[in-house]
Amino acid sequence: MKQVILHSSVEDKLKRGRWILEKDDFPQLDLDNQAVAFYSRKGNFLGTGYLSPQNKGIGWFVTEETVQFDQVFFQRIFQQAKAKRTAYALDNRTTAYRLFNQEGDGFGGVTIDCYGDYAVFSWYNAYVYQLKEVMTAAFKQVYPEVLGAYEKIRFKGLEQESAHLYGQKQEEPFLVLENGVSYQVFLNDGLMTGIFLDQHEVRGSLVDGLAAGKSLLNLFSYTAAFSVAAAMGGAVATTSVDLAKRSRELSEAHFLANGFRMDQHRLVVMDVFDYFKYAKRHGLSYDVIVLDPPSFARNKKRIFSVAKDYHKLIAEALEILEPDGILIASTNAANLSRRRFKEELEKGFGKTKHQYLSEYGLPADFAYNKKDESSNYLKVFTIKVDK
Template identity: 70%
Template sequence: MKKLTVSRQVATKIKQGQSLLEKEDFESLPALDQPVQLLAGDGHSLGVGYLSEQNKGIGWFVSSEPLSFDLAFFQELFTRAKSYRSSYYSDASTTAFRLFNQEGDGFGGFTVDLYGEFVVFSWYNPYVFQIKETILAAFQAVFPEVRGAYEKIRFKGVEYESAFVYGEEAPKEFFILENGVSYQVFLNDGLMTGIFLDQHEVRASLVDGLAAGKSLLNMFSYTAAFSVAAAMGGAVQTTSVDLAKRSRELSEAHFVANGLALDDHRFVVMDVFDYYKYAKRHELSYDVIVIDPPSFARNKKRTFSVAKDYHRLVSEALEILNPGGILILSTNAANVNKEKFKKQIEKGFQGRKHRYLATYGLPADFRWNKKEESSNYLKVFTIKVDV
């Protein structure tokens, strides 16, 4: 195993429990996509990790103990991960959740999500992809009940995005349960699956009646999962807005699966900022507005960045929110911490009175490194706007 000496600053970071390795942590890097033993300046071993470039950082520190990334190692990781999620397995109302979440479960660089009897592996860098057969073998030993597996490639350099990996193939489209609500998913169609599992606690608040008797506007709606949850929780009317043409078809499928008539539920294919203008022009207003944009987006008219532009979404929403209404404001931007996100929100309110009713981060199945705040990327605030 390649030995690599790091600075005192990096050694301190590792000893404090942080696991993400970055380019600036090293004066010079050896060849990537290999395991490394990290040494302090005095030659003392800090432990083992690996180097491989991904969307954040250049590698991961894994353990202060000497070990190999072999079958036994991954079997132990998966055994612990499975035990940790025993409460999810015993909940008949939910059949989809995260089984393994990168550094939160002891090894950064890949995730595993359960969708009913099937799983999806997401590979985030070339090294984990390189050792995937070992990872898959260990997983099958610990999760023999899983009928089939798929993979998503979330780094550059591989010609495909999605593929069937082992076992039985899942139906092209099928339904999972979350909080007793049915959602249609698809496991082998690009990088998406039809639902973002990390939002299940926020959707639970809607199923539990946060929007009961109210109208709801769902911006950047994707497959309208928030809208379906709200409707199942008693919302009398929902409007789901997304620029992707396919969003309408996928959204309607969720409603039909739950026996919800479409009469009081609208699906609009439109740019969000254009819809704000449309709503004001037609004097439309809503009791609850959900805003969950991508971290960065670009279309023919404009670019959008959570770090710089989220406040515009808030200020525009306030203009079409009914008196005493509720905003559910969300971002998964890892580069925007909770304080920065809150500043964007407050900038949008421009001094208007409001109260924070609830705050959400990643749910328990999305384990994250408590020593590394950036690994808890999800930030959601439920806010009541005072009359």
């Protein structure tokens, strides 16, 4: 195993719990896609990790121990991760959740999700992809109940984005449960699966009646999972808006899977900012508005960045929100701190009176590094607006 001597500033980052390795900290490094042992300039052993470029950095510090990334190592951390999620495994109202979440479970660069009897591995760099045989062998030992698995390739360099990994193949699409709600998912069709699992607590608040008796507008709706959850919780009408044409078909499948007719649930294929104009022009307003945009988006008309433009969403939403309405403001931008996100929200509210009802981060199955704020990337606020 190659040895890497760390600058004192990088050593300090590791001691503070920042385990993602950044390119700027290794200007002369010419190693990649391999395990390494880290040492201080004084020659003290600091721990074991690996180097491999991905969108978040150039590698990961993994453990302060001397280890080999072999089947024994992965069986141990998979077993530890499984023990944390016993409550999810026993919950017959939820059959889709995260089994292993990168550095939060002891190894950055890979996630594993449960969808019913199947698992989905996501590889975020070439080094973890090289380890997939040893990882899947370890996973089979810890999860013999899983019938089969698929993989998502989330780094550049390979032609395919998705593939069958091992075991049985699932006839697609099929249904999973979350908070007692059925969602149609697909495991081998690009990088998406039909639902973002990290939002299940927020959707749970809607199932529990946050929008009961109310109308709900779901913007950047993808497959309208928030809308379906609201309908299950008693919302009288929902409108789901997304620019992707495929979103209509996928969203309708969720509603039909739960026995809803579509006459009170509109699916609109449109740019969100164009929809704000449409709604104001037609005198439309809503009791609850969900804002869950991508961190960055570009279309023919505009570029949207959560860090710079979220306040515009808030300001526009206020114009079509009913008196005493509720906003659910969400972002998964890891580079935007909770404090900065809240500042962006406040910029949008201006002088409009409002109160924060609840706040969400990642749910318990999405274990994260508690010493590194960016590891807990999800930030959601439920806000009551007094107007």
